[in-house]
Amino acid sequence: MSNIIVIAEVRGGSLKRPSLEVITAAKQLASASGGQVVAIACGNGIDAATAELAAGGAAKVIAIDGPSFTEYSGDAWAKAIVEQVKANDGTAVLMAHTAMGKDLLPRVSGLLDTGIITDVIEVSCEGGAYGAKKPVFAGKATMTVKATKSPFCATIRPNNFEASTGGSGEVSKVDAPSGDLLSVVKEIIAAGGDKTPLAEAKVVVAGGRGLKEADNFKLIEDLAAAFGPGVAAVGASRAVCDAGWRPHSEQVGQTGKVVSPPLYFAIGISGAIQHLAGMRTARTIVAINKDADAPIFKVADYGIVGDAFEVVPALIKAIEEVVANR
Amino acid sequence: MDIVVCIKRVPATDTAIKIAADGKSIETNGVSFEMNAYDEFALEQALLIKEQLGEGTVTALTIGPSLAQKVMRDALARGADKAVVLTTDEWIYDGAQVAQALATYLQANPAQIVLCGKQAVDSDNNQLAGNLAARLGFGCVTEVTKLELADGTFTAERDIEGAREVVTCKTPAVISCNKGLNQPRYANLKGIMKAKKKPLEEAAADLPAAAMEIVSLELPPARADGRIIGEGVDAVPALIEALRNEAKAI
Numbered sequence: 001m002s003n004i005i006v007i008a009e010v011r012g013g014s015l016k017r018p019s020l021e022v023i024t025a026a027k028q029l030a031s032a033s034g035g036q037v038v039a040i041a042c043g044n045g046i047d048a049a050t051a052e053l054a055a056g057g058a059a060k061v062i063a064i065d066g067p068s069f070t071e072y073s074g075d076a077w078a079k080a081i082v083e084q085v086k087a088n089d090g091t092a093v094l095m096a097h098t099a100m101g102k103d104l105l106p107r108v109s110g111l112l113d114t115g116i117i118t119d120v121i122e123v124s125c126e127g128g129a130y131g132a133k134k135p136v137f138a139g140k141a142t143m144t145v146k147a148t149k150s151p152f153c154a155t156i157r158p159n160n161f162e163a164s165t166g167g168s169g170e171v172s173k174v175d176a177p178s179g180d181l182l183s184v185v186k187e188i189i190a191a192g193g194d195k196t197p198l199a200e201a202k203v204v205v206a207g208g209r210g211l212k213e214a215d216n217f218k219l220i221e222d223l224a225a226a227f228g229p230g231v232a233a234v235g236a237s238r239a240v241c242d243a244g245w246r247p248h249s250e251q252v253g254q255t256g257k258v259v260s261p262p263l264y265f266a267i268g269i270s271g272a273i274q275h276l277a278g279m280r281t282a283r284t285i286v287a288i289n290k291d292a293d294a295p296i297f298k299v300a301d302y303g304i305v306g307d308a309f310e311v312v313p314a315l316i317k318a319i320e321e322v323v324a325n326r
Numbered sequence: 327m328d329i330v331v332c333i334k335r336v337p338a339t340d341t342a343i344k345i346a347a348d349g350k351s352i353e354t355n356g357v358s359f360e361m362n363a364y365d366e367f368a369l370e371q372a373l374l375i376k377e378q379l380g381e382g383t384v385t386a387l388t389i390g391p392s393l394a395q396k397v398m399r400d401a402l403a404r405g406a407d408k409a410v411v412l413t414t415d416e417w418i419y420d421g422a423q424v425a426q427a428l429a430t431y432l433q434a435n436p437a438q439i440v441l442c443g444k445q446a447v448d449s450d451n452n453q454l455a456g457n458l459a460a461r462l463g464f465g466c467v468t469e470v471t472k473l474e475l476a477d478g479t480f481t482a483e484r485d486i487e488g489a490r491e492v493v494t495c496k497t498p499a500v501i502s503c504n505k506g507l508n509q510p511r512y513a514n515l516k517g518i519m520k521a522k523k524k525p526l527e528e529a530a531a532d533l534p535a536a537a538m539e540i541v542s543l544e545l546p547p548a549r550a551d552g553r554i555i556g557e558g559v560d561a562v563p564a565l566i567e568a569l570r571n572e573a574k575a576i
Contacts, residue, residue, distance in 0.1 A: 016487075072491075074456060074466055099486035103468045106421070106453035110460025115422045115537025116453050131541065136419075136450050140343040141352070142544050143419070143449075149537035182465030183495035186481075190489045197488055248471075248506040249485060254339045254447055255363045255505060263575045274339045280549065284575040286565065292554070299549050302568055306558035314562045322566065322576055 002035040002128075005090035005151075007081060007108070008053055009100050010041050015049040018096035020163035022156045023057045025123050026094050027164060032125035036060060038088045039169070042077045042176065044070040054169035061169050062088070066176030072100065075182040078107035084174070085112065090151050092130050094123075097155035109153040116153040117145055121160050130154075138254035138277035159200075159260075196233040198250060203227050203263045204282070206235030206252055208275075210268020210289060210308055214245035219312045220267060226319040235259065235279075237269045253278030268308045271296030288312065327382035329372045330435075332428060332442035332454065333401055334362040335394040339447055343545065350540045351417055361397045364443025366510040367503040372441050373405045374508065375475060383407045385437070389427055389531050391415055402521035403513030409524070412531035419449045422537040425457035430532045432462060440500040444469045455502035465495040468502040 004026040008019040019039075026037045039058035041050055043065060050063045064080050085093055085108070093108060095101040097119045109116035121142075122133040130152035133144045191197075198204065207220040217234070224232035236246040238253055252259055254274040264282035269275060271287070271294055279285065280299050287300035288311050297303045304311055337343075337352065338360045344353040361369075372384045386401035386409040388394050398409035412431060418424055432440065440462075445452035452468075459466035465480075471490075472483035480495045484504070495501070513521070555561045555568060569576045 075459070078456075078460060099469065099484065099491070102452050103456060103466075106425075106456030106468075107460045107466065109422065109453070110425055110457035113422070113426070113461075115420055116451075116457065117421075117538065118451050118453055134450075135546075136543070137337075137341075137343050137352075137448060138339075138450065139546065141345065142546055144541040144544075145419070145538045146541050147538045149422070149535075152538075182499070183467055183493055185491055185493050187492040188486070188489050189492065251505070263569070263573075272340065273342060281546070284569070284573040285549075285552070286569070297552070297554065299552070301550075301552040301573060302565055303552060303554040304556060304558070304561045304565060305554060306561065310559050311562060314559045315565070318562055318566045319576065322570070 001089045002033040002091040003038050003089050004030045004033065004035055005085050005088065005093045006037060006039045006058060007093065007095040007104065008039050008041040008049065009096055009098060010043045010046050010049040013043065013046060013048060015052045016096070016098065017163055018098055018158040019053070020056045021158060021161040022094050022096050023164035024161040025156050027057055029092055029123055029125045029130065033091065033128070035091065038062065038090065040064065040081055040084050042069050042080065044176070050171045054171050055167055057164035057167040058169045061171040063171065063173045064176050065173050068178040069176035071185040073181040073184040074103050074107050076177070076179065078104060078111055080177055081108055082111045085151065092152045092154070094154050094156055097157050101155045105153055105155050112151060112153070114149050114151055114153060115147055118155040119157050120154045121157050123154065139258055139281060140277050196230050198233045198235060198257055199259060201231070201233035201261055203232035204235045204252070204259055204261045205232055205265045205267065206237065206269060206279070207240065207267050208237035208269030209239045211240070217245060219308065223265065223312055223316050223319065226316045226323065228323050237275050266296050266300065267312060269296055270294045271299065327379050327439060328385070328437040329375060329382060329439045329441065330385045330387050330432065330437040331365065331369045331372045331401070331406065332440065333365040333369065333386050333388045333397060334446045335359050335388065335390050335397045336362045336446055336448045339363065345543055345545060350543050352543070359393070359397065361400060362443050362446045364445060364447070364503060364505065367505065367507045368441040368443050369401055369404060369406065370508045370510040371473060371503055373511070375439065378475065385410060387428065387431065388412065389414060389418060389424055392528065395526060398526055399521055400513060402524045402526065403517040404511055405517065407524065409526045411528045413528055414531045414533060419540060420536045420538050421451050421453040421457055423533050425454055425461055426534045427531045428458055429461035438498045440464070442500070442502050444502045444504045455500045459500040462498070462500070465497070465499040466501070467493045467495045467499070469504045470501055471504050471506040473501060473507060
C-alpha cells in the first residue's frame with residue numbers, strides 16, 4: 001500500500017478548515033498512487049474533529065488523544081505522528097501551510113530524514129513519483145519539483161483547494177504518549193478587536209508613503225470600513241511599516257504577506273517590485289496615485305491619477321452608497 | 327553559550343527575476359546578492375542574547391558558493407565573532423539537504439542556541455528550523471516575533487491565524503525569527519575594520535543526495551493590461567461603474 005497521510009490541525013477541539021482542503025489534495029494523490037487517505041489528528045478530547053475528518057473524505061482517521069497532548073508541542077507531536085506515518089505505510093505526508101503546519105511538518109520530515117516542499121499550490125503523482133508546484137521569490141516565479149526520496153512531505157497553501165466533503169472513514173484512537181516536552185504552547189492571546197485577518201480578507205485596502213504621515217491612515221481604515229464589517233482589511237507598504245506607521249503584520253509584499261484577495265486597493269503606493277510580488281495575484285487591482293508613471297499602474301486593472309486626499313473621501317462615499325443599496 | 331546563526335546569501339529583494347536558459351534556475355548575471363532579510367533578525371537576536379548573557383560566541387554559518395564570503399564578512403562587521411561557509415556551487419532548494427548538512431556541522435561543532443530567519447526570500451521554504459531541530463534532537467519555535475531567555479528556557483511569541491501564541495522552549499534550541507522581533511543593527515566603520523581580522527573559514531559542505539529535483543522554474547502569467555480611468559475626484563463614478571459592471575468586484 002502507498003497511503004497518503006494528512007496531518008490534520010485541531011485547535012481548541014475543533015478542526016481547522018484548511019485540513020479538509022488538504023484532504024482534497026491527498027485524494028488526488030491517492031487516486032494516482034492507489035493508496036488510501038489516512039488522517040492523523042493530535043489533541044485531547046478530539047472526537048468531534050476526528051468525526052469531521054471521517055465524514056470529510058479520510059478513509060481512516062487516527063486520533064492521538066490524551067491529556068499530554070492538550071497543548072501543542074512540536075517535538076512531542078512530531079514523534080508520535082512519525083510512528084503512525086510508518087505504521088500506516090505513508091508515502092506522502094501533507095499538512096496545511098498554516099502557523100502550525102509550518103512548525104510541525106518540517107519537524108516530521110526531519111525525523112523521517114526525507115525531503116519537504118512547502119506552500120504548495122498543485123500536487124501530482126506520475127509514474128509513482130510525487131510532484132508539486134509552489135511559488136518562489138514571493139510569487140515572482142513558480143517552481144515545479146519531483147520527489148526522489150520517500151516519503152514525500154508537503155505543506156499545502158490554504159484557500160487553494162476546495163474543502164473535501166463526503167465519506168465515512170473509520171476512526172481509531174491511540175493514547176498520546178507522555179514524556180518530556182522540549183517546547184510547548186503556554187498561552188494563546190486572541191488578536192484585539194474584530195479585525196479581519198489580512199490573508200483572509202475579501203478586500204484589501206493598502207496604503208503607502210503617499211499618505212505622508214501615520215495619522216492619515218485613517219483614510220485607509222475608513223475606506224476598508226466602508227465595505228462593512230468583516231469584509232476588508234488594511235494593508236501597508238514596507239516603507240510605512242519600517243517607518244513605524246503601521247505594524248509589520250500589515251505589510252504586503254516580499255518580507256511581508258503575500259495576499260490574493262478578489263479586490264485590492266493600492267493607495268499612495270508607488271509599486272516597488274517587492275510590493276508587487278505580494279499582491280499581483282489579486283483578482284482586481286485598483287491604484288490611486290499622484291504620479292502617472294508609478295509602476296503600480298502597470299499591474300493595476302483600474303487606475304486613478306490623483307491626490308489620495310481628494311479621491312479617497314469621494315471613493316468612501318461612493319462605496320458606502322453601493323453597500324447601503326445592496 | 328555558543329550561538330550559531332544560519333544565514334543565506336540570496337538575490338536582493340528588488341531583483342526582477344529572469345529564468346535562465348536551463349528553465350530550472352534564475353539568470354544571475356547582473357543580480358546583486360545580499361543577506362536574507364529574515365536572517366538579519368536572527369543575527370541581531372544572537373548579538374542581543376550574547377550581550378544579555380555577557381559571554382559566549384556568535385558564529386555565522388552558511389551553505390553556498392565562496393562568493394557568500396561577502397555576506398559573511400557583513401555578519402562579522404555587525405558583530406559575529408566567527409563565520410563559516412560550507413561551500414557548494416549548486417543552488418540548493420531541497421530543505422532536507424540543507425538541514426542535514428548543517429546538522430552534520432553542528433554535531434561536530436556543538437551550539438546551545440541556533441537561530442535562523444523564518445524563510446529565505448528565494449526558495450521561500452520556511453522549513454529549516456524544525457527540520458534541523460528534529461535532526462539535532464533540539465527544541466524549536468518558529469516565526470517568533472518576541473523572544474526572552476531566562477534560566478536556559480526561551481519564552482517566545484509567534485503569530486498564528488487570528489491570534490498570538492506564547493511558547494516555552496528549553497535549550498538547546500533552534501529558533502526561527504520573523505520580522506518585528508528586533509531592529510537589526512548595521513555595520514559601522516569600526517565593525518567593518520574589526521571584521522577584517524575575524525576568522526572566516528571555508529569547508530566543503532557535506533551534502534546528502536537530494537530528496538527532490540527541480541522540473542521547471544517559470545514566471546507567473548502576466549496580468550492583462552489595465553487602464554487609467556481618469557484623473558482626480560471626477561474619475562470616481564467611472565471607477566465604481568467599472569468595479570460593479572465590468573470586474574463585478576463590488
